[in-house]
Amino acid sequence: DDIIMHTVKIFKDHEDVLEYYSRKFKYIMVDEYQDTNHAQFVLVSLLAKYHKNLCVVGDDDQSIYGWRGADISNILDFEKIYPDCLTIKLERNYRSTDVILEAANNVIQNNKGRKPKRLWTDVTGGDKIVRMNLNDERDEAAFIMGTIKNKVDTGSSYRDFAILYRVNAQSRVLEDTLANKGIPYKIYGGTKFYDRKEIKDLMAYLRLLINVNDDVSFRRVVNEPKRGIGQATVDKLESFAQENQMSLFIAASNATSLP
Numbered sequence: 001d002d003i004i005m006h007t008v009k010i011f012k013d014h015e016d017v018l019e020y021y022s023r024k025f026k027y028i029m030v031d032e033y034q035d036t037n038h039a040q041f042v043l044v045s046l047l048a049k050y051h052k053n054l055c056v057v058g059d060d061d062q063s064i065y066g067w068r069g070a071d072i073s074n075i076l077d078f079e080k081i082y083p084d085c086l087t088i089k090l091e092r093n094y095r096s097t098d099v100i101l102e103a104a105n106n107v108i109q110n111n112k113g114r115k116p117k118r119l120w121t122d123v124t125g126g127d128k129i130v131r132m133n134l135n136d137e138r139d140e141a142a143f144i145m146g147t148i149k150n151k152v153d154t155g156s157s158y159r160d161f162a163i164l165y166r167v168n169a170q171s172r173v174l175e176d177t178l179a180n181k182g183i184p185y186k187i188y189g190g191t192k193f194y195d196r197k198e199i200k201d202l203m204a205y206l207r208l209l210i211n212v213n214d215d216v217s218f219r220r221v222v223n224e225p226k227r228g229i230g231q232a233t234v235d236k237l238e239s240f241a242q243e244n245q246m247s248l249f250i251a252a253s254n255a256t257s258l259p
Contacts, residue, residue, distance in 0.1 A: 103129050
């Protein structure tokens with residue numbers, strides 16, 4: 001953001017610089033405009049000052065970054081700032097059934113400060129939406145897996161089910177419950193919780209806490225986080241450990257004895 005703020009300052013303080021870049025970029029397009037902040041708004045407005053060919057794409061209903069400075073008024077007030085602009089609403093949905101869209105429309109219409117729109121589709125039918133109130137993420141996971149198990153017992157296949165979650169942090173409880181229930185699964189678009197590097201590193205530290213003879217775990221974390229220990233040092237440590245018949249962890253604890 002400092003880069004943007006200083007660029008804006010240069011443009012405002014040096015009209016010749018602003019004119020050069022405003023003339024240079026004939027067409028300007030900004031995607032996800034609902035997530036822009038005030039500094040970005042000012043920068044784009046200045047750049048579009050000469051040619052006035054500015055195209056922004058966004059959806060005020062998807063504005064989720066207010067906590068980091070996004071200003072939804074940038075998109076809500078766009079037509080006031082640029083009264084001659086052409087607004088094109090993309091309200092047709094090709095992904096979802098009308099059952100899902102009707103539910104989404106009825107929820108999002110309660111938002112304050114939004115442009116009126118109503119998504120529609122030619123895809124009719126589909127299962128009804130089931131809404132459950134559960135105590136926590138473990139109850140949620142248990143309900144999901146129980147539902148899958150019941151469906152499979154009555155003829156469905158595990159391939160018929162997909163679990164969607166918003167952030168990777170939610171996958172741990174789901175994966176634990178899937179494993180405990182013996183349900184096979186694959187992660188798409190990400191890495192399984194226990195396969196992530198940071199989790200493997202943490203597990204290695206925990207294993208070392210209860211077993212200082214675990215050389216495999218020691219090798220994994222000896223330089224995680226980075227602490228300037230190279231392979232040459234590790235090789236010396238391993239030689240010392242072998243000569244004295246001790247684990248790498250114990251050898252490292254006696255590092256002052258290394259030649």
